[in-house]
Amino acid sequence: MTDLLTVEGLCAGYGLARVLDNISFTMKPGESIALLGRNGVGKSTLMRTLMGLTRRHSGTIRFAGADISGASPHARARAGLGWVPQERAMWPSLTVEEHLTTVGRHGAWDLAAVYEVFPRLKERRTNMGNQLSGGEQQMVAIARALMTNPRLLLLDEPMEGLAPIIVQELAAVVTRLIRDTGLSVIVVEQHARLALSMTARAMVLDRGRIVHESSSADLLADGEKLGRLVAVAA
Numbered sequence: 001m002t003d004l005l006t007v008e009g010l011c012a013g014y015g016l017a018r019v020l021d022n023i024s025f026t027m028k029p030g031e032s033i034a035l036l037g038r039n040g041v042g043k044s045t046l047m048r049t050l051m052g053l054t055r056r057h058s059g060t061i062r063f064a065g066a067d068i069s070g071a072s073p074h075a076r077a078r079a080g081l082g083w084v085p086q087e088r089a090m091w092p093s094l095t096v097e098e099h100l101t102t103v104g105r106h107g108a109w110d111l112a113a114v115y116e117v118f119p120r121l122k123e124r125r126t127n128m129g130n131q132l133s134g135g136e137q138q139m140v141a142i143a144r145a146l147m148t149n150p151r152l153l154l155l156d157e158p159m160e161g162l163a164p165i166i167v168q169e170l171a172a173v174v175t176r177l178i179r180d181t182g183l184s185v186i187v188v189e190q191h192a193r194l195a196l197s198m199t200a201r202a203m204v205l206d207r208g209r210i211v212h213e214s215s216s217a218d219l220l221a222d223g224e225k226l227g228r229l230v231a232v233a234a
């Protein structure tokens with residue numbers, strides 16, 4: 001099977017400051033990766049670099065058969081990269097449903113499909129973005145990315161700051177997306193064990209480099225290694 005994503009020798013950062021140092025990895029369609037590491041090691045920077053939101057110093061990114069290394073964020077979204085940013089980025093004056101329909105693109109994910117995954121959003125469909133709880137905002141952020149019918153979904157700390165019960169609810173949804181719909185996903189998460197339980201592959205960063213790659217199950221089973229590589233939150 002051809003790769004969905006091929007990253008080779010990627011160095012990137014902000015201005016002249018280099019954060020990512022020679023990152024290389026590949027992903028096949030349907031694969032899921034937990035991207036882990038301590039605070040400040042470059043996880044968000046890698047996600048943002050895949051979306052074209054940082055300064056790439058060198059290296060290449062191929063996605064769905066095309067070299068997107070120099071493509072704009074907009075072009076990358078059109079090519080099928082779905083982005084759920086850490087800050088959620090709600091539009092206060094739009095309703096839940098407007099958040100979803102303004103970005104909708106033809107494909108299996110339509111309003112009915114996302115409401116089936118997030119029944120709470122259907123109940124809240126006329127609420128404004130600024131009338132939602134943190135968990136509901138995160139559901140909108142994920143649903144909005146699904147409405148673009150992405151080939152790869154990038155989730156940057158989707159559980160951050162949410163109550164434990166909402167974390168479990170969202171984790172169940174993401175697991176379902178990965179296992180049942182075969183969606184390709186990279187998820188950055190402070191809840192390392194939770195992220196490993198949702199995904200097939202684990203990748204750990206330290207100071208901008210990949211320092212560990214294995215199956216998620218292997219890393220989950222090795223508590224000592226997990227503790228050494230990652231500050232384990234849960």
Ligand SMILES: Nc1ncnc2c1ncn2[C@@H]1O[C@H](COP(=O)(O)OP(=O)(O)OP(=O)(O)O)[C@@H](O)[C@H]1O
Binds near residue numbers: 014019038046
């Ligand atoms: N907009 C920016 N401009 C300059 N430097 C930045 C910017 N954003 C992040 N950095 C720096 O890049 C490095 C990596 O940050 P990044 O947010 O990618 O880490 P992270 O692994 O996602 O950490 P966290 O889990 O805390 O979000 C840090 O040293 C950070 O200070």
